[in-house]
Amino acid sequence: MTHVTELGYVGLGVKDLAAWERFAAEIVGLEVVAGETPASRFLRLDTWHHRIILEEDGTDDLSFLGLRVAGVLEFRAMHDKLRDAGIAVRMGHFEEAAARHVLEVMSLEDPSGIPLEIFHGPHVQPDKPFYPGRRMHGRFKTGDGGLGHLMMRQTAGLEATHAFYSLLGMRGSIEYRIPVPNLPRPFDLMFMHCNSRDHTIAFGAPGKKRINHLMFEFDCFDDVGLSHEIVQRNKVPVGIAPGRHANDEMYSFYFMNPSNWMIELGWGARPATHQSEYYQRDTYGHEAQSGVVNANMEPVTKAAE
Template sequence: MVKVTELGYMGFNVTDLNAWREFATKCVGMEIEEGDQDDRFYLRMDAHHHRFTIHQSNEDDLAYTGWRVSGREEFEAMQQQLSDAGVEYRVASEEEADERFVLGLLKLEDPSGNPTEIFYAPQVDVMKPFHPGRPMHGKFLTGDQGVGHFIIRSMDDEAAYQFYSLLGLKGSAEYKLKLPNGMMAKPTFMNCNDRQHSLAFGLGPMDKRINHLMLEYTQLDDLGIAHDTIRQQGIDVAMQLGKHSNDQAYTFYFATPSGWLLELGHGARHTLKDQEYYVGDVFGHRPEAKGYGMDIDL
């Protein structure tokens, strides 16, 4: 079975490009790569040409996610794997692959209609060192662990599990959480490398395709500086600083200019060999600003 190796890139539709320029650089520390099209710009976290594409749009939501396979052979094997499972996909044109700065690209949708892409061979600009948008003590944790993790909208959690298992991710429910509406949520967390999870779903109804995206710093000081910056800017903090039980990361959640959440963190442990579940976090993560889908008492 061929497997994806990392969450390699993501695209976002936004209504305010300038707000995202300020937010991504000054608050988070990413670097802008302008490109040659006025309706988009790119964000760097490392030596890759980009990890995120920010598209001008009349909506604010996730546009697509890109999952990487190791190479051409795995790319071709994945096509056969999808076909054998009856999953529809399209091999993108060379021009479409060029838009993503990859050599090969598949386009498909997960069972909830979330645009999904599978690619190989991204452009890596080793001659162009990453320059953070604000001073940083360390860097972003990427490499073999990919860009981070995200929670995606799921209309059918079992169908989502089967779909992403087909791509090579694995995992299970890791929390039992009581939601404000009285429902008991058992969100599923799935991994494809040493990052404790790259994908999660099962938090109940969501207005947008994405609830939050998590990025990790290699130095605790950068997390603290980001926290101070967000507070000073008066940006809504949806969940206060705390430590997760599952990945053991120190994190906090706050609003992006598009109304979904960004989680910044440090110190996550690697994927466990044996699965566990939890009913709360180590400390913190108290809900603060409401209405972002994280009104959960961890």
């Protein structure tokens, strides 16, 4: 079956490009590369030409995400499958693919109006090894797991969202069903995967922005500790304290970026299990730092991914 294989890239709209450039390099450790206009930058975290496009457009939100398919045959088959399902999908021009540094790209929206791109053939630069923006013990873990994962807003409902991303070939389910005192229904968070990474996209966290958080995984535990120290030294607000998730078993913490949504940095995730199960809370830790999260976004429950 034709299916997407990884989260290849994301586009982020920002208000303060200079602040983001410093944050990406000095806090997170990403490599900053000149963009195609003075108001844009590419961010690298492996040998791909880029994994993130920053554009100074004032939105401080997710602009689009790029999901990969294996090759040209899968790209054509995915286009036909989406069209036959009645989804509005548009094949990109050569110039649009060139701007993304991929061979071919098509664009569409998910049921909640999040702009998606499906592509094949990213520009990979083995001649240009990743050069971190600050010291690191190891490297970012990408490989067949893609650049990481993100939690997005959904307004179409979890059922419709699940049906749409299932059509793209993802699998997943509600993985946190959290009892809320005095409310008749528990609070649900849904996670979907398309490769060895436990989840590539997730839904359910409250918030006004399209994106709640973007996660990068380290291949070395000490990079989580070093990053936490750098975040604290630079007085970057921590949104969710260090802890271990019940679903992907990742040890991680979350902090605010200059656009007032969160970056999660973690280590030690297990591979996707391919069978559904749910949790009511995390293994340990991950306390929401209410003064930070409430001030900038919306309340996030303790076990929120």
